[in-house]
Amino acid sequence: MSKESIETLVAELVHEEDWRRMRATAACLAGGPKAVQALIDAMHSGPPVLKQEAAAMLARIKDPHAGVALVGLLEDGEAAVRKSGATALEQMAGVLDTETAAALVALLPKTEEGETKRLVTHLVGAIPTAVVPLCQMMKHPDPDAQVTAALMLDQLLDPRSVDAFIDAMGQPAVRDIAVGTLRKLGAIRERIDGTFDALRDVEGASEREEARMATVVDLLGIGRPAVEILIEYLEDEDWLVREAAADLLGKIADVRAVEPLMRRLQHDKDTGVKELAIKALGLIGDARPTALYLEAIPIRPLRVYAMEALAKIKDVEVLRPHKELFDRLRTDRDGLVAYNAGLIADKLEALTAEPAGDQIGDQEGQSHE
Structure with missing residues (x-):
């Protein structure tokens, strides 16, 4: 076990020796809040190359407490650092809190x-809490x-902005935008409500299934503005x-749907809903439902969907503790279970191809001889 402090190990994320970088990576992933704080400190005071590595590491850890510090990188003098901060924020979009979104929105009026x-602008549109x-x-x-805020909200067409636009009707600068946006939001709500009302009225098993698929085709084109209503x-x-x-939420693949879909997978009494929920989560590719997928593997109607969803998780690192299972x-x-298990196992083998922790320690000892 290394005696170095977490701050020292964070600095070694950019060390020229491979084994030191690997040791630093392992320490950061296992270091909890202290590691997150050390990475944040590195982004404040480290050299540009360390700032980039710290941002990438925080994106892997996905701790929302790092959000505001990552927003700070967007004002860095180095273009590569700004890009690293933006990439990390985009990868963490589904877990970032309102404080981070507020810091990001505050940059809009003062950024040339x-x-x-x-x-x-892209990040504000990608982070759900920015509304x-x-x-x-x-x-x-x-x-x-x-006007800047109103135009962004007009692009997002999020139903959560309705009250704000109603309040803004008395502000001359944004009155026309508010009227237009409220009209669009009303039309979206009417379209979705009317389509689902018609779906409820369909009778007969085969007719209902055809109607469900037709509903998905009909509403899919609305895209992200439909997400909150679909939830x-x-x-x-x-x-x-x-x-x-x-089904629609999975095809739209917006991270706002992850937790509501997880609740359906956990608590819905209808197997068909559970199947569509797990398939939708798989299309989104978020790592948060990992435990639910693992729990679903023994359930015969869900096991193939669970394995397919596990194979689509973007952050493969979260699957490492379950390598023996795969x-x-x-x-x-x-065959489908075996195929997807093979895909996952191959990815994990690629990750674990590097020297293990005790081998790293041996190398460290030899380097001091």
């Missing part, structure tokens, strides 16, 4: 047109800031409506 402004500070920004005393429909009394909502499932009698 150019690459950084485009990065910030709240954007709504607050429409009350800013500067009319230009009001509401995941709680509908009609199982077919819940299935259609889950190795066993490579010989499963179900």
Whole structure:
């Protein structure tokens, strides 16, 4: 076991020797809050190359406490550092809190047109919690800031902004934008409500399944503006409506849907809804449902979908503790289960091809002889 402090190990993320970089990576991944704080400190005071590595490491750890510090990198003088901060924020979009979103939104009015402004604008659109500070920004005393927020919200067309736009009707700078956006939001709500009302009225098993697929095709084109409304429909009394909502959320693949879909997978009494929920989560590729996928493997109607979802997780590192399970499932009698287990096991073998921790320690000892 190394006696170096976590701060020393963080600095070694950019060491010229491979084994030191690997040791530093392992320490950061296992270091908990102290490691996160050390990485944040490195982003404040380290050289550009260390700032980039620290940002990448925080993206792997996905601790939301690092969000504000990552936003700070967007104002760094080095273009590569700014890009690293933006990449990390985008990868963490689903877990970032309102404080991080507020820090990001605060950059909008003070960032000049150019690459950084485009990065910030893109990130605001990608982070679900940004809607709240954007709504607050429409009350800013500067009319230009009001317009910036209103235009962003008009692009997002998120139903959570309805009240803010209604309040903004009395502000001359954004009145016309508010009227237009509210009209669009109303049309989206009417379209989705009407389509699901029609779906409920369909009778007959085969007819209902055809109607569900037609509903998905009909509403898919709305895209992200439909997400919040579709999340509401995941709680509908009609199982077919819940299935259609889950199917659409998976195809839209917005991270806002991860936790609501996880609740459907956990608690829904209808197997069909569970199937569509797990398939939708797999399409999104977020790592948060990993434990639910593992629990679903023994459940016959869900096991293939669970394995497919596990194979699509973008952060393969979270699967490392379960490598023995996937190795066993490579010989499963179900071909699809075996195939996906093989995909996962191969990825994990690639990750573990590096020297193990005790081998690293041996190398360290030899280097001092």
